[in-house]
Amino acid sequence: MNKSAFLQEEKNKEELKEELDNIEIQLFRMQNNIKEIAKKSEVISIDQTPQDEWVVVYADREQDTWQLMLHSCKRPYRGNWHSALQAELKDDSTIHIAAIKGEENKGYGSVLMEHLKEMAKEENVQYITGDLVKRDFDHVDRLQHFYEKHDFEVKINHEKEFGEIEWNDE
Template sequence: MNSIFLEQEETRSKDELKQELDSLEIQMFRMKENINKIAKYAEVISIDQTKENDWVVIYAYKEGSTCQLMLHNCARPYRGKWNSAIQAEFKGDGNLHIADIKGEENQGYGSILIKHLKDVARDDNFQYITGDIVKRDFDHVERLKHFYSKHNFDVKIDHEEQYGEIIWNDL
């Protein structure tokens, strides 16, 4: 009886492995196709993996004092739309200011984008990344506080005024 159980377990593992390899192969093919499409109009700055091991392409538009980092999941073909994005503005005082973060929640996309935004700040010699938490954010302010704290931002929240500030200092 034990040998039958072990055979079933081994077969299932091989099937799972084949499915995982098939998924990876499809993602790699799509990544190549997606990068080719994205690179026609944006700067591809990196590839990365989500917490679920999906491959993503991170790309940027930089125009004047603004920067937008976008992320596309390679599990899907690129059709001109990103899955998540951070909009930021270069300030003259060594500060990159986050204007907005948009996109799908609870996928790890925001964490990946924050990591790459820090790289952009370093590459462009900006010591600080700042941002505001405004009244419209207060329905999820605790989630924002956790997110930014996890990424080494100082977070100050005024619950009475429904306002907050975030600061990351690259010391």
């Protein structure tokens, strides 16, 4: 084996060790985070983002409002979420997204959206709706891409700076 191949193999071993250490830390935090989160909220799932980051998904559900939250296992839980989706039950067939908040471009919103759709199916809620409002228009293209990626129909009136989204579980 030449020196270059040996160095590459050592580098690969080092990268693998670093990756395993990272996973071990995330699993340790996941266990502790779940214990703390479960004291106040309903733990819905353990999931992974598209970037292979482990997250805990949890919810606070009242009669007409749902808040889905997500906490990364890369950090210890200190009572705060990293991303949240707030929704209101409008009637037996419709849930309306009030807000999606949190860190961007980490896949957190996608994880929360998939869980919202799953919960809607479990509760026999056929429609998920939402509005795009004036404050959204500085990033409306990104929002349109996000909702379309999650199978929502998106209607936007750029002139009036208003839009509507709808997901139909048919």
